[in-house]
Amino acid sequence: xADTILVVVEQREGxxxxxSWETITAGQAIAAATGWTxxxxxxxxxxxxxxxxxxxxxxxxxxxxxxLEPYTxxxxxxxxxQFFASHPAKLVLMPHTYQVRDFVPKLATAMGRTxxxxxxxxKYEGGxxxxxxxxxxxxxxxxxxxxxxxxxFATFQNGAFRGDKAEAGPSAAPVETVNVDIADEVIRNKxxxxxxxxxxxxxxTQAEVIVAVGRGIKEQKNIELAKQLxxxxxxxxxxxxxxxxxxxLPMDRQIGSSGQTVxxxxxxxxxxxxAIQHIVGMKGSRAIIAVxxxxxxxxxxxxxxAVVGNLFDIVPPLxxxxxxxxx
Amino acid sequence: xxxxxxxxxxxxxxxxLKLNESGTWIREDVSYEVNEPDAYALExxxxxxxxxxxxxxxxxxxxxxxxxxxxxxxxxxxDRAIHLEDDRFVGLDAFNTAKAFAAAIKDEQFxxxxxxxxxxDYGYAQTGVILAELLGWPHATIxxxxxxxxxxxxxxxxxxxxxxQFVDMPTPAVLTIQSGINKLRYATLIGIKQxxxxxxxxxxxxxxxxxxxxxxxxxxxxxxxxKTKKTEHIEGAPAEIAKKLVDKLRxxxxxx
Numbered sequence: 229x230a231d232t233i234l235v236v237v238e239q240r241e242g243x244x245x246x247x248s249w250e251t252i253t254a255g256q257a258i259a260a261a262t263g264w265t266x267x268x269x270x271x272x273x274x275x276x277x278x279x280x281x282x283x284x285x286x287x288x289x290x291x292x293x294x295x296l297e298p299y300t301x302x303x304x305x306x307x308x309x310q311f312f313a314s315h316p317a318k319l320v321l322m323p324h325t326y327q328v329r330d331f332v333p334k335l336a337t338a339m340g341r342t343x344x345x346x347x348x349x350x351k352y353e354g355g356x357x358x359x360x361x362x363x364x365x366x367x368x369x370x371x372x373x374x375x376x377x378x379x380x381f382a383t384f385q386n387g388a389f390r391g392d393k394a395e396a397g398p399s400a401a402p403v404e405t406v407n408v409d410i411a412d413e414v415i416r417n418k419x420x421x422x423x424x425x426x427x428x429x430x431x432x433t434q435a436e437v438i439v440a441v442g443r444g445i446k447e448q449k450n451i452e453l454a455k456q457l458x459x460x461x462x463x464x465x466x467x468x469x470x471x472x473x474x475x476x477l478p479m480d481r482q483i484g485s486s487g488q489t490v491x492x493x494x495x496x497x498x499x500x501x502x503a504i505q506h507i508v509g510m511k512g513s514r515a516i517i518a519v520x521x522x523x524x525x526x527x528x529x530x531x532x533x534a535v536v537g538n539l540f541d542i543v544p545p546l547x548x549x550x551x552x553x554x555x
Numbered sequence: 556x557x558x559x560x561x562x563x564x565x566x567x568x569x570x571x572l573k574l575n576e577s578g579t580w581i582r583e584d585v586s587y588e589v590n591e592p593d594a595y596a597l598e599x600x601x602x603x604x605x606x607x608x609x610x611x612x613x614x615x616x617x618x619x620x621x622x623x624x625x626x627x628x629x630x631x632x633x634d635r636a637i638h639l640e641d642d643r644f645v646g647l648d649a650f651n652t653a654k655a656f657a658a659a660i661k662d663e664q665f666x667x668x669x670x671x672x673x674x675x676d677y678g679y680a681q682t683g684v685i686l687a688e689l690l691g692w693p694h695a696t697i698x699x700x701x702x703x704x705x706x707x708x709x710x711x712x713x714x715x716x717x718x719x720q721f722v723d724m725p726t727p728a729v730l731t732i733q734s735g736i737n738k739l740r741y742a743t744l745i746g747i748k749q750x751x752x753x754x755x756x757x758x759x760x761x762x763x764x765x766x767x768x769x770x771x772x773x774x775x776x777x778x779x780x781x782k783t784k785k786t787e788h789i790e791g792a793p794a795e796i797a798k799k800l801v802d803k804l805r806x807x808x809x810x811x
Contacts, residue, residue: 301684301694301695302693305688325715326696326697326713326714326715327714329680329681329684329696329697330684330695330696330697331684333649333680333681333684333685333688334684334685334687334688334694336650336685337650337653337684337685337688337689338688341771342648342649342650342771342772343679343681344772345679345680345681346678346679346680358775361678362678362780363676363677363678363777364566364572364581364675364676365568365675365678366780367572367779368572368574368581368777368778368779368780369777369778369779369780369781370774370775370776370777370778371774371775371776372772372773372774372775373772373773373775374771374772374773375769375770375771375772375773376769376771376772416693416724416725417693417695417722417723417724418722418723418724419712419720419721419722420720420721420722420723421720422714422718422719422720423718423719423720424717424718424719425717425719436810437810443568461804461810461811469734469735470591470734472735473734473735475738480717485715486697486713486715486733487717488716488717489716493808493809493810494804494808494810501568501569503675504678514808515807515808517800517803522569524571525569528786529780529782529783529784529786530783530784531784531786532784532785532786532787533786533787533788533789533800533803534786534787534788534789535788535789535796535800536788536790537793537796541793542793542796542797544793545793545794545796545797546796546797546800546801548797549797549798549800549801550801550804550811552801553801553804553805553811554811
């Protein structure tokens with residue numbers, strides 16, 4: 229029997245999380261490189277299985293139990309552990325979402341296995357599979373390989389693969405329901421309803437120009453300088469997480485994995501080093517200008533225009549020039 | 556409430572990193588600091604102790620330099636510290652690190668274990684959850700609030716895109732703490748003085764080695780990432796840079 233790659237897609241309240249398509253694309257690419265068979269599974273909410281079956285996968289498993297709703301790490305880990313006992317896989321792929329982060333290290337540990345998490349790519353050279361991931365907040369990259377028995381678990385960072393490149397299959401893949409049995413006492417957490425904190429006052433997703441500040445702004449009073457630039461450009465002010473954590477700007481102006489994801493015409497990053505968690509929220513911007521005194525800051529990796537220098541020297545004349553240009 | 560806080564020493568955020576000769580790790584001669592989410596985990600533990608009494612214990616693994624993280628935690632108010640001291644702890648994967656921690660605390664009875672949600676060096680976001688599984692405890696990740704209840708605790712989990720969820724759970728439990736859950740305190744002069752007399756237990760690799768296995772994953776190569784984007788550097792005096800940028804904004808990006 230050929231080795232199997234299993235992509236575990238993510239659903240929330242019966243809806244497929246779109247990032248799952250990216251993991252399908254990743255699975256298809258690894259299957260093409262290795263010749264392994266690609267299958268997919270959805271845990272709970274079998275309703276999304278049909279959507280996945282339309283893609284180029286050999287089979288889709290709907291892993292079902294009434295205990296899988298609402299999500300708990302205990303139930304999800306128990307369900308997949310049972311599934312793997314009867315359906316062994318060589319490689320298991322998932323998106324690196326908050327939900328997957330919550331249960332996959334537990335699942336792998338319960339099976340005596342390991343997870344290479346938050347990968348951005350893979351390499352298959354000379355019959356050896358390695359996963360590329362960012363290290364030290366994106367300053368370095370590493371190729372990491374498994375040295376244990378399978379199943380091997382890997383998760384992919386949001387945006388690492390293109391979801392719209394997931395190939396459709398010639399015909400719908402068969403869907404097999406696998407019922408799992410989860411004892412009551414397995415589930416220890418009692419989750420309450422999911423909710424949104426007071427309505428988001430600022431919607432940055434529609435902004436055409438965003439001026440964002442990071443730690444390099446140094447003090448709360450210096451935020452005003454960035455605000456003047458944003459105003460001159462007719463744009464919105466945003467920030468990386470540490471600025472909002474410090475209370476210098478409200479949380480609803482935060483860009484990144486725990487904040488908003490934006491794609492403006494211009495993203496002007498002031499004193500932002502470019503940690504992965506920030507980059508995932510703004511790398512889709514049409515143009516990125518970065519100002520940072522550290523020439524090795526990861527933000528420059530994705531910037532279209534790089535200014536290595538002190539933002540306090542550069543921003544004041546920039547405000548004046550922008551004002552002049554606008555008349 | 557007896558709380559253990561797992562802390563890690565990581566290279567300073569703006570420290571320039573150099574690769575070692577084999578290209579598998581960084582050279583040790585950089586400045587280090589406490590992993591930022593772990594600082595929030597410690598602060599939360601101190602606040603819980605202020606509310607509910609009890610004890611805060613901090614633990615780390617790594618070479619002698621890592622003791623600095625524990626000293627700072629003691630100065631901020633932690634009651635005692637555990638240091639798994641050996642250069643070789645740096646090379647352990649998350650599974651083995653969690654196993655080493657579990658072995659080092661086997662005679663202790665904690666109600667809660669906190670970790671930061673992830674580290675600034677590896678960024679695996681796994682050690683806390685693995686530790687929970689090894690101990691057979693429930694866990695919850697990316698926590699923004701913790702309240703004691705009659706039957707255990709109620710925590711607020713951060714989900715993606717601005718969503719949250721409260722979860723009721725029994726103790727003992729492991730929680731991974733999100734940055735920004737609280738406001739960090741500074742160590743006081745008295746605190747720094749008192750820290751010198753607080754207990755710090757050292758654990759050698761030999762004491763926990765029998766519980767460890769081979770690493771299950773391996774860094775084949777560490778390198779400077781290849782650039783995927785063409786970046787134009789804007790140089791000159793500040794006034795000159797400002798003029799050049801405005802030219803780009805107007806003629807290339809058309810936002811002016």
